[in-house]
Amino acid sequence: MVEIAIMGYGVVGSGVAEVLCNHTENIAKRAKEEIRIKYILDLKEFPEDPLADRFTKSFDDIVNDPEVKIVVEVMGGLHPAYEFVRSCLLAGKSVVTSNKELVAQKGADLLALAQKQNLNFLFEASVGGGIPIIRPMSQCLAANDVIEIDGILNGTTNFILTKMIRDQMNFDDALALAQKLGYAERNPAADVEGLDACRKICILASLAFGKHVYPDQVHTEGITKVTLADVEYAEVWGGVIKLIGRVKILENDQIHIIVCPMFVPRSSQLATVDDVFNGIQVRGDSIGDVVFYGKGAGKLPTASAVVADVIDCVRHFKARKYLFWDQAVPDYVRDYRKDAVAFYVRAKSEDPAFALGQAEGLFGPVRQLVRKGAEKDEVAFVTELLVEEDFLEKLEQLKEEGAEVLSTLRVGEF
Structure with a gap:
């Protein structure tokens, strides 16, 4: 039996517990070990939860328990998530996270520490939620040199733009609807200003090209200035407006990376990605274009990706999975x-x-x-x-x- 801990019991954390509890036998078959939740770290009280006896408010309970082999970090934010994850790795525990801000800002440091400790630091759910992208890029496309990645990486903004395109709703009304349906936060800035998509394209760029890219290196624009007139002109031109995260390798070993709303031609597969769905197009030198499509967020889709990483950790205790990129270097991101x-x-x-x-x-x-x-x-x-x-x-x-x-x-x- 493998004992794990979950740090954070919000939407994703509770989803991880639900998936692990509802699919215990199937997960045990795939992992070749039974996986048991020993601790759930959260400051809130959950007295009616079926796992109420597993809750703790003390991180020390987790980091100091040698029986806990894997820690799932789904708290979100940079602090204290970074300090907690680093402490877990130093204590000999592999870590799985869905925290895009953590990976985008501290990925190189944490991957280097995991390598030094001969542990796993896995983050499939940090980019596409339930869409498998990290594993395919690091394994299935390993024989390719990646040339370019283009992605619709944020479901909230894609929903808003879809409503503007299909229903002629203005931005403010489409945002209000997204908030009403639970697709947008009360403070939607991270989504509509492009920050969420920026973090995700940074992770993909770091993985694809082997050097860390920080969000503050990426020119980022959101969709708040897009109007119905712009949407109509895109239609006249022969396409649609999408918020695109793009990175491509240049001849001099620099990269071009940007997040911004773009005219996307109808001939592109990304033009057909609507509502809260995400789409990621990866271009390899041998395989050509490959598109990954699905719901990029949500409780169970994201939780399923987290649990898949937990299973990978269990199966690779003795043979660490190779997932690594180098620290950032000067002048790597071209103006x-x-x-x-x-x-x-x-x-x-x-x-x-x-x-x-x-x-x-x-x-x-x-x-x-x-x-x-x-x-x-x-x-x-x-x-x-x-x-x-x-x-x-x-x-x-x-x-x-x-x-x-x-x-x-x-x-x-x-």
């Missing part, structure tokens, strides 16, 4: 403004035709977009590929010549 991308621009001008001519003079050939019901002074267009810092400089010139720029979005190539 996103040095890369070339096409842009969508929406503006107002007293003379739209003149403004369009000015745009062509500044940006080169542009494709004009026209939507029904637009104001007479509105003009919209898509540029060809431009180095971003050059585009931004010319955009300022367009403003100086009298145009009021209402919106700009990147146009993705997939």
Whole structure:
């Protein structure tokens, strides 16, 4: 029998306990050992819970108990999760976590410590919830050099954008609906400002290319400025707007990494990922494009990924699973403004035709977009590929010549 502890008994923690208790026999067959929850760490009281006798408010009970071999960290946040996980590894306990902030900020440190201690530090549930992505990338795609990863990594923002696209709801109304349905937090900033997606693409980038990428190295934009007019122009262009986390390797061993709303062509599989679903497209040099799709959050989907990692830990007590990346290095993440991308621009001008001519003079050939019901002074267009810092400089010139720029979005190539 293997004794484990769960730190945190919120949505995911209670889901982990539920999966372990409801599938005891099947899990024992797969792990080749019975797995028993010995402790559940939480400051709240759960007197009616079937596992009420397992609760403790003292972390010391867990870290000082030699019978506890695996600790599941589902507390969330960076502190005290980092200190607790580090202490568990130093005490000879493998750790499984779903904590994306922890892995994005401290992954390299904790993986190095786990390697030194000959333990496992596993985090399948930290990126795609119930979507298997860490294990396939580290094992099934191991014979490939990853070239690029593009992902719809946040279900809340994807739900909001889907409502804007399908039902013509504005951002505020779509967000309110997401909150009502439990898809968005009362304070939705981490989702709608792109921070959640940023942490996830950092983890994928670190795993794929072998060097740690910190969230503060990634240019991140959310969806709060996306309007129904932008959604309509994306449709005219031939696509949809999605919040995309993107990373790709460059020729000089640098990476391009960004999180932002993009025009995504209808021909891309990511354009069909709607509602609270996530989609992750991995491009390998041998296999080409592989897409992982499913619910990226939720109690049981996330818990199932956590329990799968627990099973892996049990099966690899004597042979540590290889999962590792190096510390961050200077100049590894290239300034996103040095890369070339096409842009969508929406503006107002007293003379739209003149403004369009000015745009062509500044940006080169542009494709004009026209939507029904637009104001007479509105003009919209898509540029060809431009180095971003050059585009931004010319955009300022367009403003100086009298145009009021209402919106700009990147146009993705997939």
